[in-house]
Amino acid sequence: MTRMHLLVERNLMVYRHTWSLLVAEVFEPVLYLLTIGIGIGTLVGHVRGTGVAYPQYVAPALLATAAMNGAMNETTFNLFQKLKFDRVYDSILTTPMTVRDVAFGEVCWALLRGTLTTSGFLVIVTVLGLVHTPWALLALPGAAVIGFAFASAGLAVTTYLRDWQDFQLIQLVMLPMFLFATTFYPLGVYPRPVQLAVECLPLYQSIELLREPSLGHIGPGLLVAAVYLLVMGVLGLAIALPRLRRTLLA
Amino acid sequence: MADEILVRASGLVKVHPMGGVRAVDGIDFELRKGEAFGFLGPNGAGKSSTMRMIGCVSTPSAGELRIFGLDPATDGARIRARLGVVPQEDTVDTELTVRENLYIYGRYFGLSRARIRERTAGLLEFAQLEDKASEQVGALSGGMRRRLTIARSLINEPEILLLDEPTTGLDPQARHVLWDRLFRLKQEGVTLILTTHYMDEAEQLCDRLVVMDRGRIADEGSPRELIERHSTREVLELRFPPGEQAIRAEKVTDIAERLEVLPDRVLLYVEDGEAALAAVHARGVTPITALVRRATLEDVFLTLTGRTLVD
Ligand SMILES: Nc1ncnc2c1ncn2[C@@H]1O[C@H](COP(=O)(O)OP(=O)(O)O)[C@@H](O)[C@H]1O
Numbered sequence: 001m002t003r004m005h006l007l008v009e010r011n012l013m014v015y016r017h018t019w020s021l022l023v024a025e026v027f028e029p030v031l032y033l034l035t036i037g038i039g040i041g042t043l044v045g046h047v048r049g050t051g052v053a054y055p056q057y058v059a060p061a062l063l064a065t066a067a068m069n070g071a072m073n074e075t076t077f078n079l080f081q082k083l084k085f086d087r088v089y090d091s092i093l094t095t096p097m098t099v100r101d102v103a104f105g106e107v108c109w110a111l112l113r114g115t116l117t118t119s120g121f122l123v124i125v126t127v128l129g130l131v132h133t134p135w136a137l138l139a140l141p142g143a144a145v146i147g148f149a150f151a152s153a154g155l156a157v158t159t160y161l162r163d164w165q166d167f168q169l170i171q172l173v174m175l176p177m178f179l180f181a182t183t184f185y186p187l188g189v190y191p192r193p194v195q196l197a198v199e200c201l202p203l204y205q206s207i208e209l210l211r212e213p214s215l216g217h218i219g220p221g222l223l224v225a226a227v228y229l230l231v232m233g234v235l236g237l238a239i240a241l242p243r244l245r246r247t248l249l250a
Numbered sequence: 251m252a253d254e255i256l257v258r259a260s261g262l263v264k265v266h267p268m269g270g271v272r273a274v275d276g277i278d279f280e281l282r283k284g285e286a287f288g289f290l291g292p293n294g295a296g297k298s299s300t301m302r303m304i305g306c307v308s309t310p311s312a313g314e315l316r317i318f319g320l321d322p323a324t325d326g327a328r329i330r331a332r333l334g335v336v337p338q339e340d341t342v343d344t345e346l347t348v349r350e351n352l353y354i355y356g357r358y359f360g361l362s363r364a365r366i367r368e369r370t371a372g373l374l375e376f377a378q379l380e381d382k383a384s385e386q387v388g389a390l391s392g393g394m395r396r397r398l399t400i401a402r403s404l405i406n407e408p409e410i411l412l413l414d415e416p417t418t419g420l421d422p423q424a425r426h427v428l429w430d431r432l433f434r435l436k437q438e439g440v441t442l443i444l445t446t447h448y449m450d451e452a453e454q455l456c457d458r459l460v461v462m463d464r465g466r467i468a469d470e471g472s473p474r475e476l477i478e479r480h481s482t483r484e485v486l487e488l489r490f491p492p493g494e495q496a497i498r499a500e501k502v503t504d505i506a507e508r509l510e511v512l513p514d515r516v517l518l519y520v521e522d523g524e525a526a527l528a529a530v531h532a533r534g535v536t537p538i539t540a541l542v543r544r545a546t547l548e549d550v551f552l553t554l555t556g557r558t559l560v561d
């Protein structure tokens with residue numbers, strides 16, 4: 001029997017007090033969409049070789065990024081605070097809850113968070129008239145898969161962090177990935193070797209997973225992206241679990 | 251079933267992976283149903299390490315441990331379902347209110363919402379936190395947090411309550427309130443295991459205790475038994491000018507059955523304190539102050555280890 005849903009219940013209770021943070025999280029992609037997607041989009045017009053209007057091209061990438069950030073913030077910043085300073089899990093583990101319940105619960109909560117942020121953003125994107133196909137609704141299960149991958153990866157990374165300074169290292173990876181993973185222009189602008197490297201990025205796969213359906217393209221490429229992200233999530237958990245056990249059950 | 255054994259440890263060892271400290275170095279004990287059992291020892295004796303093993307949140311490095319006849323290695327969650335745990339450091343959920351803390355903790359035990367609601371009123375009353383129920387835990391005083399931690403640990407009606415230094419860091423009033431609560435629990439039949447480095451706490455609360463030092467058990471018994479075994483009935487405490495304790499002590503050594511020289515005073519272990527004091531005066535030895543008192547567990551610890559409990 002798993003009790004991981006109880007951790008989700010606990011976090012929901014906390015968010016009853018601090019729901020405004022969620023609103024702030026939707027605000028960030030909206031800012032990018034307005035300035036770059038729509039603002040710079042007026043200069044760009046259509047994306048070369050696709051015939052897609054620029055804001056419509058950028059929006060799904062920002063959706064994917066929102067799912068990634070929503071999930072990963074939860075299992076990095078918030079989880080680190082709970083693990084090292086609030087020591088929330090110490091008392092949880094004196095109950096029948098196990099380290100696995102805690103880890104799965106936090107990942108589950110984080111992917112829900114990511115999906116919720118994405119939904120909020122999707123509503124805004126729709127209101128702005130940037131959605132032209134019902135396939136765009138695939139963004140929601142897609143966001144859950146992206147959330148799973150990054151929540152688990154974040155959890156694994158967090159078990160290696162020593163102090164708050166180490167978070168700068170995460171930023172050092174996340175920011176370039178955000179800029180290079182075809183968020184703002186297609187893969188075609190890179191020379192082939194760089195293309196291969198970009199295709200390996202988890203955010204690239206996440207963007208593929210949401211952008212293709214939103215442009216009405218449903219194909220086997222989606223399956224590749226989904227499998228990539230699911231494997232990433234499982235690996236993250238496999239790394240994180242024994243390490244968490246060692247820390248929490250010393 | 252008065253003598254039912256709830257916890258049995260033999261040759262129990264804990265070596266902490268970080269630093270390789272041998273915190274618990276082969277201890278044996280048995281805990282019977284309904285008793286209040288204590289681990290008395292100074293900081294670093296290995297009390298918390300032992301408690302965490304009993305609480306199934308730390309894996310023994312060697313030896314055997316059975317709780318309710320079950321093995322923590324394979325049945326940890328099942329055992330924890332029947333325990334209440336008050337850790338040394340309060341680990342209340344600071345992001346939640348008092349009531350929410352009780353609620354979510356009950357949920358971790360798989361209790362229904364209705365059952366938790368039923369228990370909450372009584373527990374708030376027990377912890378004297380009725381008017382704080384809706385406050386964030388961050389705003390509570392140390393004593394209130396401690397009482398909340400204890401109330402929370404009772405949500406599942408545990409068969410054994412583990413209390414690691416329940417009153418350390420509390421002011422005297424808060425301590426006495428807490429002792430009163432623990433007495434109540436004991437009377438209600440809850441089996442208590444507690445650790446403390448306060449000998450008065452051990453004497454007040456424990457039916458039986460072990461004296462622990464450097465990961466080992468020095469002796470075991472009721473407070474009365476331990477005092478009778480390792481100390482005389484009374485103790486005469488003599489205080490001399492700084493630096494002169496040892497020299498002055500030499501002149502009165504034969505008056506006592508046993509004598510301990512501490513940095514700031516000399517302890518004479520005697521059957522009759524007043525008579526001993528008269529004998530000291532008759533020798534022409536005049537201490538700055540003299541005090542006759544009954545022997546305590548502090549004296550037991552001093553005899554067993556040559557050191558004081560609280561330094
Ligand atoms: N998690 C840990 N990692 C490394 N050493 C520890 C850990 N916990 C306790 N110790 C060490 O083990 C010894 C016993 O500690 P502890 O069990 O906390 O004793 P007590 O509770 O009696 O003060 C001490 O030397 C302490 O420094």
Ligand SMILES: [Mg+2]
Pocket residue numbers: 294297298299338414415
């Ligand atoms: Mg301790």
